[in-house]
Amino acid sequence: MLIEETVWIVLSDGCRLAARLWRPRAPAPVPAILEYLPYRRRDRHRGDDAILHPGLAAAGYGAIRVDMRGAGDSDGTMDDEYTPQEWADANEVIAWIAQQPWCSGAVGLIGLSWSAFNALQIAATRPPALKAIVTVCGSDDRFADDMHYMGGALLNDNLQYGATLFTWLAPPPDPEIVGERWREMWLARMQAISEPPAARWMRHANRDGYWRSGSACEDYSRIEVPVLAVGGWADGYTNAVHRLLSHLSGPRKGVIGPGAHAYSHVATPGPAFDFIGLAARWFDRWLKDVDNGIEAEPMLTAWMQEDEPPRPQYSVRQGRWVAEDTWPSANVASRTLHLGPGGLAAEAALPFAVTVKSPGTVGLASGEWCPYGWGPDMPGDQREDDAGSACFDSGPLDAPLEILGRPDVTLSVTVDRPEAILAIRLNTVAPDGTSARITYGLLSLAHRDGFAAGKPLVPGERIEVSVPLKVVGYRVPAGHRLRVAVSTQYWPLTMPLPVAATATLTAGALTLPLRGGEGAAVPELGTPWSPPPLEVEVIEAPARGRLAITHEVATGRASVEVVRNLGAIRIAETGLELRALGSETYTTRRDDPSAATSVALRTAAFRRGDWQVRIETRSTLTATVTGWRLHAEYEAFETGARVFAREWTIETPRAGAPGSAEP
Incomplete structure (x- = not known):
């Protein structure tokens, strides 16, 4: 392949953007795949680029890494993420790429994290040469589902x-x-x-115009190009895959592996898969018009995690691949369990009152909001956090349960302070007492009526709230118990409010998305492969x-x-x-x-x-x-x-x- 260390792209206002280009020695023009972000191609992001872009070039694409305005060696300044200037520049970059003599005129976008967000945002602006995108570990909702706020x-x-x-x-x-x-x-x-x-x-602090700008969920119809959305259960950004599959109308696929915040061919915990091969097949279909049948494969492929003792770090996560032809899937049905003084049960409980005022240290077993898999950053044994929470347990399960989708918890609650948060964890409790977090959710009760505006609580007033938990795929074994743990602290994952609140729970329910049957045939994802790492x-x-x-x-x-x-x-190299x-x-x-x-x-x-x-x-x-x-x-x-x-x-x-x- 040919590698050009610095290619200059001159925008209409004279700003020069610095790019690095990998392309095959091909006699005819080839399609291009762009990754566009501020994480400097000469140093900070050079290692990540080395294990992705040469692989795309080897698959027959011009792979181009462009530093945004104000980043790396590009002209200009930068003051914030996901701005209209960022998208306008990207449109000019895509048009410039499409006009190059080595390019066929078809351009794709690929990205992880920042460049996963802006792949969706740029697609919504509809640049004519953009034909498909691959978005990995990103979000379509900047307020509700990014590392700034969760549940407000x-x-x-x-x-x-x-x-x-x-x-x-x-x-x-x-x-x-x-x-x-x-x-x-x-x-x-x-x-x-x-x-x-x-x-x-x-x-x-509310869902205002600042957050709505750049949130693809505001108008999914703006995205018309085919979308491949990829994530990992250990990552902070798994929810977007299910929303994109549910709301986009064009060709779309979702793959969720076990990994943390990284491209899936190198992500831990494993097993990893051939992400470069998957991305190349996606782009082959939409940028090269290769009839490879990828659109006929299941809409969602996901790693169904098996229960295992909780650890803050894994090299491999036990489980198996499952697939669903469509999402939402008719193979997933809701089951509701009610909270009561006796725990979780199929029937609604008699009136009860359970009070919780969590110590300020509840949350020490939370792990990072966005794990990277490089160290101890995942949730551990939940027993200490459970001890500072109001816990509602089911009886031992007679048969395994497979959860695939987004659980939800509703509560009737009164609070003695004008401010409070609720942290809700869905755990599985093994016969030996080990408590493993399946998923969790947060809600600032200032946003109990929605995120458009926050308002103080009226102490002692009963309110009804719904707390969606994070999307998950998890198989709970027979003999284990389900536990809903409710706390008024979740530190240090959240910044705590300055006054500790006492919450009294008087009713509640857990709704589980349970998978039944075999689902669709799992497509071949291949053995993970990467170009050589950076020297x-x-x-x-x-x-x-x-x-x-x-x-x-x-x-x-x-x-x-x-x-x-x-x-x-x-x-x-440098x-x-x-x-x-x-x-x-x-x-x-x-x-x-x-x-x-x-x-x-x-x-x-x-x-x-x-x-x-x-x-x-x-x-x-x-x-x-x-x-x-x-x-x-x-x-x-x-x-x-x-x-x-x-x-x-x-x-x-x-x-x-x-x-x-x-x-």
Whole structure:
């Protein structure tokens, strides 16, 4: 294949975008597959590019990786994610690609995470040359199903990812590519940071126009091209696959494996599958018009997880592949179990009252909101969290249950405070007492009537709420019990409210989507294959996940230490040394959630010979009576000397907090 390290794409306003291109040595033009994101092609994302794009080129495509405006070696500045400017630029890029002499005129989009989101967003703008997309570990709903909020509750991932983007909004371009302009471009990028991204996202605490913009679920009819949606049960973004299959009208397929947040040919836990081969077949059908029969295969293929002892890290997840011809599937039916003083039962319970006021440390077994599979970041044994929750157990199951879809819990509840959250976990309890989380959901009770606006609770007033849990595929063995665990804390997955609430439950029901029968024949997904990994010298290995949990007996203080390292490497191809390191420390008190603090540290450093630059950020989040307080520090250094520094302290009203102005 031919590899072009830097291809310049000049937009209509004169902005130049930097791209890297892999294409086969073909006598005739070939279709192109674009991945378009801000994660720098020369360094930060080079390893990911190496194990995907050469494989697409080997399948007969021009694979092109474009750094967005303001990222990598591209011109301009960047201040936020998923903007109209991002989509407008993408339309110009797609048109430019289609006009190249090596391109047949047909273009596809592929992406993971950021580029999975914008693949859907760009498809909704209908660029004429775009013929199909593959979206992996992304979302069609920016408010309800991203790492900012869940059920209207503020996630601590809003801070951790906000800190990451804060750090990577403005690193310098590579002097080897842009020359002496690099310093001027770097300073312009840093000066363009108007505020830490985490603060902006907290300011939009309801589902307003900010979140609706770029949420494909607002109008699925805008997406007309064929869509292949791929996810993993360990990832944070599995819900979108089922929604896309349910609501899109054009050709569509969904595959959900067992893996975390990564392309499925390299994702852990395994087993992985031949994602490059699957993507190539999808693009062959719609970009090359190859009659390969992929549209006749089942609409949904999913890994049905077998129950096994819960661990914070897996190399392989036990289970089997299942398939359904359509989604929603007639092979999946609802069954309702009612909550009562005796647990979960088929019949509604007599009136009861169960009260729960969870310790501030409930949630320590939650795992990360978005696991990556590189370290201990998945949910462990739930027994300690169950002890601080109101639990409703079924009897031992007479026969196995296969759950495939989205469970739902409804509750009648009264709360003694104007603010509260509910965390609901569906667990399976083994005969030895081990409790494994099947799935979970959150709801900020300020959003009990919907996400358009938050409002305080009336203490003592009974309310009816519905809490959808995350989509899941899980086989519960005979002899196990189902458990619904309800808590008023879920730390550190959420940022806790400053006052602990007591909730009294008086009725409730669990609705399960249960799969019956054999379903459709499972298509061949193939053995995972990847091009050779990037040649690097590893200085510090990548690592993600919870390193340590500490309890202070005398004070009730608890802390969680998290590592967030992409690693430190020396890249042979570019002669560049990259450091992308980070950590978080979350603290709280068992009896005083107002003491909770979340701190995120990040470092991005680049070195080649005498050229040395470094960015360091620190982000600290605390709660106030009516809102959130974020203090953020940004420093940049060239050859050890500080060249830029700025601090922000921003207080944001909390949706539904008593006495707060509406955000």
